[in-house]
Amino acid sequence: MSKAIGSPNAGIPENAFILERKPKRRFTMFEAGALGFLFLLVAVWTAFPMLWMIGASLKTNVAISNDPLSLWPARSTLEHYRYVWTQVPFARYIVNTFWVSLIVTAAKLGTSVLAAYAFSFYRFRGREVLFYALLLTAFVPFTATMIPNYLLVARLGLLSSVLGVALPQLADGLGIFLLRQAFRSVPLSFYEAARMERVGPLRILWHVLLPLVRPSLAALAILFFINTWNEYFWPFLILKEKSSYTLPIALQMFTNLEGGTNWGAMMAASTLTSLLPLLAYALAQRQIIETFLHSGVKG
């Protein structure tokens, strides 16, 4: 496309079928270069800590303290990974984190789908008020609900359990909002046509509506999953037993070891912790971006 700079239709044959739209102003070479440089800077800025984390996890502890700024070790070693895997019940933490994330994701998706379905396709008194009230919950800071939630979970006897971590987050205002936006893009006549065919409400949802909002569902699932996976403070409050730790809490174990922090092990554990969310995001990146673009919300 670099040929097109300066002329909006350069390179397009005269008789080509062109949709009528205002010609977009192209960037000049200088602007494009400057912008590219800026993006590169932001990318490096964002990626640097991660690259450093992976690099450090492969260095010996001596190398880390001697040459902390180098990104990649001269001689890489897997000793930290071996250490993490054998010295702490890391597999156990992965399983814990996975379960919490799975339960929360499934529950949030389920409640969001049902609520958004009602808010989009059913007419009832107080619908808009109720909807915005639910959306508002997405903006209540965690610190405001932390203590009531903690007391509730404690009274229910769920401290130090996966369920205790999951319970307060089984529904999500933002999820309801995003799915309602997705359902709104589905013409009402799809729903009505199915109704005229005597299809029940849950089957309409399953056979007609959900397949049409699948990208949004996938994006939400991954967002919910990653958020829960990375969550630190709430599980930290609830989980008392070491055996019930999730990965983010387990990480702090390496900072408090006697004789200072074991940086190598810490970085190896961090790398392992971020592996799954990174993979999930990479797989669904396009759908996540599309969902936010189409909902009018910036990610």
Place this chain on the structure above:
Amino acid sequence: MSRTKSAGEIDRRGEIRLENVGKRYGSVTAVEGLTFTVEPGERAVLLGPSGGGKTTTLRLIAGLESVDTGTVYLGGRPANDVDPGLRDIAMVFQNYALYPHMTVWENITFGLRMQRVPRTVIETRAREALRLLDLEGLEDRLPRALSGGQRQRVALARAIVKRAPIVLMDEPLSNLDARLRVKARSEIVRLQEKLRFTLVYVTHDQTEAMTIGTRIAVLAGGRLKQYGTPKDVYERPANLFVAGFIGTPPMNLIHARVEGETLRFEERPEVSVSLPTAIASALAERRGRSVVVGIRPERIQFAPFAGTEAALRDREPDGPWTVRIPVDLRFVEDVGRERYVYAAWGRTEVGGVVPAGGIEVTSRMLLMFSWRDVHFFDPKSGENLGLSWTGNVLQSV
């Protein structure tokens, strides 16, 4: 649902009756006081300008909107509280509502599959529908891979596999181009004549209404303006609204005053014409008052202004019943086969339709029409005064 029905048999469950039906949205009245009956096997067209209440009426019949006042009867039974799915009605939506993630086959059979209709029955009905609508070979296509005309036919196929005694269509041809539309509307008529379901069809296109409907309900402002055969609404418009809405170009509506045995035109006070005795006596009680004279453009003829009495008489459309008024032509529109001629009428115009090349157009001509073709309306209520002609006899209806 699964009972078989031989082609051509009319299903009594197809009767639709609305009694004083009304629907409001907040403070807006969508429809009011609707009363009419669609007989089983009929094709009723709901026609009117947008916002007239056509689609609301259709959705009230479908059960997609709840009735506020009055009663909708289906097959003779009150249906106000019956769920849309239980009304045994099929519907074709304006945007077709084809599920984009399902193939043609899946779309057509979706309702039947959800009803757990036996697979062999589904197979038979879907095959028949595909054949009837010339969709064979497209079963595995997704809607996005179909042309507009094909999508429209898939929507029809989906409606007929249900074998419902009533099929509702909401402007099903509005997304097609003009040529396809002509083809599609004859297809709909052919389909209905074969399967004999009761059809209720919404459109704002009067040509579509005239060609499809066996009965037309003209709706405006949420009220029924007239309900009758296409011939009825065209030849005996019940009121000024229908008179002005049906017909292209529209009916000329000329204000005049009854002065004894003559009629004086308000826009052209210098012109007064004498009324035939039968009309004069029918209008006797309106002496000194206004009437609106309605005359269809295609009933107006033009003749050269200059000419002998004998030559003129030869061209008179209806002997002594003919009205002849000198006019100045204002402009002429050629529309191929025919020509629209507009003559100055005070500050307005009177339009006529003449065959292209049929007459030589000069600036001053004689406008002619027969009293038999004239409708009289009350200017206040807009109602047709009901003077209509059968043979040579004036009837008051």
